[in-house]
Amino acid sequence: MVTTGRGVRVRAARPVASVGVEPAELVGLLAEPERLRVVAAMVLGARTHAQIAERSGLDPKAVAAALRRLHTGGLIEDAPGGYVLRTALFKEAARAAAPAPADEPYGYVDPKVEQLVRAFVRNGRLIGLPAQRGRRRIVLEHLVSTFEPGVRYPEREVDAMLRAWTDDSPVDYVTVRRYLVDESLLDRDGGEYWRSGGWLDAAP
Numbered sequence: 001m002v003t004t005g006r007g008v009r010v011r012a013a014r015p016v017a018s019v020g021v022e023p024a025e026l027v028g029l030l031a032e033p034e035r036l037r038v039v040a041a042m043v044l045g046a047r048t049h050a051q052i053a054e055r056s057g058l059d060p061k062a063v064a065a066a067l068r069r070l071h072t073g074g075l076i077e078d079a080p081g082g083y084v085l086r087t088a089l090f091k092e093a094a095r096a097a098a099p100a101p102a103d104e105p106y107g108y109v110d111p112k113v114e115q116l117v118r119a120f121v122r123n124g125r126l127i128g129l130p131a132q133r134g135r136r137r138i139v140l141e142h143l144v145s146t147f148e149p150g151v152r153y154p155e156r157e158v159d160a161m162l163r164a165w166t167d168d169s170p171v172d173y174v175t176v177r178r179y180l181v182d183e184s185l186l187d188r189d190g191g192e193y194w195r196s197g198g199w200l201d202a203a204p
Helices: 023-029 033-043 049-056 060-072 088-097 111-120 133-144 155-166 173-182
Strands: 076-079 082-085 152-154 186-189 192-195
Touching: 023 088, 033 049, 033 060, 033 082, 049 060, 049 082, 060 076, 111 133, 133 173, 152 155, 155 173, 155 192, 173 186
Parallel strands: none
Antiparallel strands: 076 082, 152 192, 186 192
């Protein structure tokens, strides 16, 4: 335990990268009204003990107890000038609580291609790209099926279409766009892109 300059005794912060909060733990942390009010105050921008007390309407002792529990549970951490709420944990907990997605058929005749695409594309989202070029091209050929042959797309539209694939993905849309061009699946000229490769019989 350490004592901060705000007079609140908390545990030493654990490394953020190694700290996760299970959905049940997150619910438990927010089960008490005082802790929920503290979190609400922090969502609205309160950072210091005094700001949290003012915005939550709680007395300083109740705020200190709530902060101590939230800090121990990994939902908040020390930051310059106060505390910070680890809002990303809510999204992580939602993902962890979601049911495992069922295998999504993509309509490829070759079962190996079907299995490879399913391994890297889930619920219309790209969850990664294979390191091996041949396998990566198969996944890219699936992605390029989004683009209609013979249609020219301005770059902003291409980026929007690729962002739909890469939302919450470790691979960004710029990287995917570069791979598509490098693999001659998309061509570009004068700020426009058009499909130049890929299968035409893949199921949408």
